[in-house]
Every structure is written in C-alpha cells, then in structure tokens.
C-alpha cells in the first residue's frame with residue numbers, strides 16, 4: 485500500500501510489462517487514470533535499475549510520490565539517508581520543510597508530485613556525478629512527460645541544471661521563470677540549503693508566490709521565520 489501511495493497509484497499492473505511510449509499530446513489534463521497506469525508501468529520497468537554504481541549501494545529505489553495528474557511537480561537532487569531508508573523522496577528534515585512549504589501554499593503532498601533527478605542515494609550524500617545524472621535523468625524526463633504538469637519547481641542547482649540542460653547559478657537565477665520543454669520552471673533553493681540558511685526562506689516563499697500566481701492558487705499568510 486505504501487508503495488502504491490508513493491507512486492500516486494491506485495492499483496499495480498502485472499510486473500514485466502514495458503511502458504507504452506505515449507506522446508505528450510495524448511496525455512491530457514484530467515486523464516489521471518491513464519497517467520497513473522503509465523507511471524506504474526514505468527516504475528516497474530526501471531525499479532531494479534543497475535545502470536550506474538549507485539544501484540549497488542542503495543537500500544531503496546526512490547521513484548517519486550504524489551498525484552500522477554499534478555499541476556505542480558517539485559524536482560530535487562537525489563535521495564538522502566532517510567529517503568534511501570524509506571523509499572520515498574523528501575521525508576527527512578529537508579523534506580519536512582518542503583512539506584510545510586507545500587502546506588503554506590494551501591496544498592498537500594498528495595496534490596503535487598515530488599521526485600529527484602537521481603533515484604538512488606549517492607554515498608554520504610555527495611553531489612551527483614555527471615555520468616550518474618546522464619544515466620538517470622531520462623527517467624525524470626519520462627516522469628515529467630507522463631505527468632505533463634503546468635509548472636515545475638527546480639529545487640537547487642542539480643535539479644535546475646538537469647531540467648534546463650545547462651549550468652545554473654542558483655543564487656542569481658532563482659525566482660526567474662525558465663522553460664522546460666514548454667513547461668514553466670521556477671528555480672529556487674533546495675530545502676536542505678534553507679536548513680543551513682534560514683534567512684533564504686523568505687526568497688523561496690517569494691518564488692512560491694510566483695508559482696501560486698501562475699497556477700491561480702490563492703496566497704495565505706506565511707511566516708518564513710516559523711516554517
């Protein structure tokens with residue numbers, strides 16, 4: 485059941501079936517059941533991946549969590565210790581902060597989709613290596629193709645660089661709309677950076693207000709000092 489919730493899935497399909505490659509034009513908003521089925525099939529096709537060395541050291545493959553038909557997707561860097569142990573992205577301290585930010589937007593984790601560039605934890609939470617990103621990022625691209633959100637939030641340098649396909653200076657570029665395959669991308673700080681630099685929460689909240697405006701979500705009072 486937990487695995488089902490992580491995928492935003494209602495029912496699992498038989499294992500071993502390869503995902504049907506569906507062009508984005510077929511994946512319409514509101515077609516949640518089809519997207520759920522496609523994500524489910526995709527998950528089963530890659531969950532035993534050993535393409536890079538991180539596959540041998542992971543505890544759990546961390547696919548993603550949330551609504552397969554989400555309008556808003558958050559893309560982080562890679563699983564950390566807690567995520568590797570639980571098989572779910574953003575569940576440690578940084579993840580709890582992200583959950584509070586999502587709640588401050590008037591949403592829950594079930595309303596959005598949350599995933600990472602890498603699906604397996606790098607040892608000691610080191611930065612992802614370029615070859616690992618190159619091997620793993622097609623999985624992220626396929627997830628986004630299936631979900632077809634209205635807005636993507638890039639959390640931190642690695643998430644943003646993978647989405648935008650170029651080097652990103654996050655302190656300079658956060659808060660400025662970018663494009664990912666026709667989808668607006670809002671680059672912002674990673675929640676783990678906010679744990680080390682609490683003053684930056686105010687900037688992230690400004691970025692999230694931009695996202696809310698774009699999605700037509702009404703703002704509510706938020707105290708960055710408390711979150």
Ligand code: SF4
Pocket residue numbers: 533534535536537538539540602603604616619620
């Ligand atoms: S990090 Fe990605 S490419 Fe490497 S083993 Fe895990 S799923 Fe496969």
